[in-house]
Amino acid sequence: MKFSANRSEMQPIIKRCCLVIGRQFLAKEKVCVLMEADEDHNHVQFTAMGNECVLQARLNCYVEHSGKAMMIGSVLQSMLELFREEVTTVETDDTTISVRNAKTGYCFALMDAKKYPVPEPCTPESLTEADGFYEISSKVLFSAAKDSEQNLRVLNCIRVTVHDGQWSATSCDSYRLTTVSQDTTQTQPLDMLLAVDAMKTVLHVFNGIPHYKVGVSNGNAVFCGPGMVLRARLNEEQYVNIQPLIDHFHMVHEAQVDGGVLLDTLKRISAGSTTNAKLLLLPVDDRTMRLQFISNANSTVSGQIEMDCVVKTPLPKDGFCYNYIYLKEAASLMQGNDIAVQFDKTGAMMLRADNELHLLLPTRQPKVEEKPKTKRTRKAA
Incomplete structure (x- = not known):
């Protein structure tokens, strides 16, 4: 097998092949890219397999001799990244495979391409x-x-x-x-x-x-x-129908807030580690809501800030508590939108914007430890 291709065209294909292969060590063949050169049509087909996916990509180039060979994907990607010249030649003989350009070349022992588990053809009846x-x-x-x-x-x-x-x-x-x-x-x-x-x-x-x-x-x-x-x-499991689940919640509290303001407020309030951190939402008035950041380290309020919003139906006095990271992740996807923040009576929160909905269940609020009462001692008469 022998073919020559432009490095700038071959490199993106090998990079995608490595993304499909991922980090797996089940078999030597599974971390390789299979190259099949076709002299009659002047193209090379690259095949890569992962645990869940299979990629087949075709590159039009000059093929001098037809054949097939395989090489470890990450090694081939590294070589292409090191090359500076454009034309790259891949050639095999009975025992070795070489990858070279005008100034640099690498040579490896040839692996048996017949051991590569070539996937069966898969053709959908229709494409969308x-x-x-x-x-x-x-x-x-x-x-x-x-x-x-x-x-x-x-x-x-x-x-x-x-x-x-x-x-x-x-x-x-x-x-x-x-x-x-x-x-x-x-x-x-x-x-x-x-x-x-x-x-x-x-x-x-x-x-x-x-x-x-x-x-x-x-x-x-x-x-x-x-x-x-x-x-x-495809996953063969039966996925739950979510619409009845969404309809189960009846929202009784609501506020309107800008997505960018919500995300910026959440970023500013965090202090220290956010692992297992909580966020407490409390009512203030019809134009303001108070956010309290609760660190996991000592379960005490370590930060609080007030956020401008339009409160349509105020929250209960004690508010609701949520996982800080979960709420921040949802807010990061909704910045730039006007968000309707809705709550049911148990604290389940919905963030709604256009055709996007995030549902987040509440967590337990931190307990406030009461100071033990000091016992008075009677004096002897």
Whole structure:
């Protein structure tokens, strides 16, 4: 096998291959990129496999001899990053594979390409233009469950649908829920459930690519972009219908606040470590709300600030308490929007803006320790 390609064209493909491979050490072949050169059509197909995804990308270049070979993806990426000249040549003989340009060359022992687990073809019956997929999916990643164990597997995923002229994405980790939608001209219905790791890989690979299509085939979500096809294994769990869950909450308190003001206030109030920190929301008047930051270290109020807002229905006297990091993450996605902050009688909070909704359940308020009463001692008569 022998082919020559421009480094600037080959490097982005190998980078995407390494994103798919990720950090895995199951088998030597799984960390490799398979290169298949076709002399008749003057192109090279690169294949990379991860735990959840498979990427196949095609590069048009000059192929002198057809053949196939594989190389560790991270090693190939490092070499291309070190090269300065544009033309890069990859060549194999019976025992070695070499990667070189005009001034620099590397040579490695040739691995048996027949051992590479080449994936079966996967062709969807129909493809949908993914005009809003990236935007809505990236906004719901943070609220999916981080644990992929069996009992949380159904929550360790993202659901994406096309229905009634809208793209919709949903995630939930039993403490918070996020749903984002966006209008689309697509009419073909679509429903897919992807594990969080698979979704992250898809978003990384297609970051910066404006036009690509998506479909479903044989238990896989298939994404077709310019010169490449990425498929991600679908989660087989049954995802809960969130609409009845949202309808279950009856909001009785409400305030209107600017998203940028909310995020800036949350950033300014934090002091020290925010791990397991809490935020207490308290009423002041119809134009102000008080935020109290409660550190985890000693469970005492370590910061407080007042925020301008429009209070339509005031909070109860004792207010409500929330996980500080969860609230800040939701606010960071809603800056630039006018947010309706709503509460039910138990403290469940909804942040609403246009086609975006974040639901956050309250936490227990810190207990105020009462000072022990001193006992008076009677004097002897």
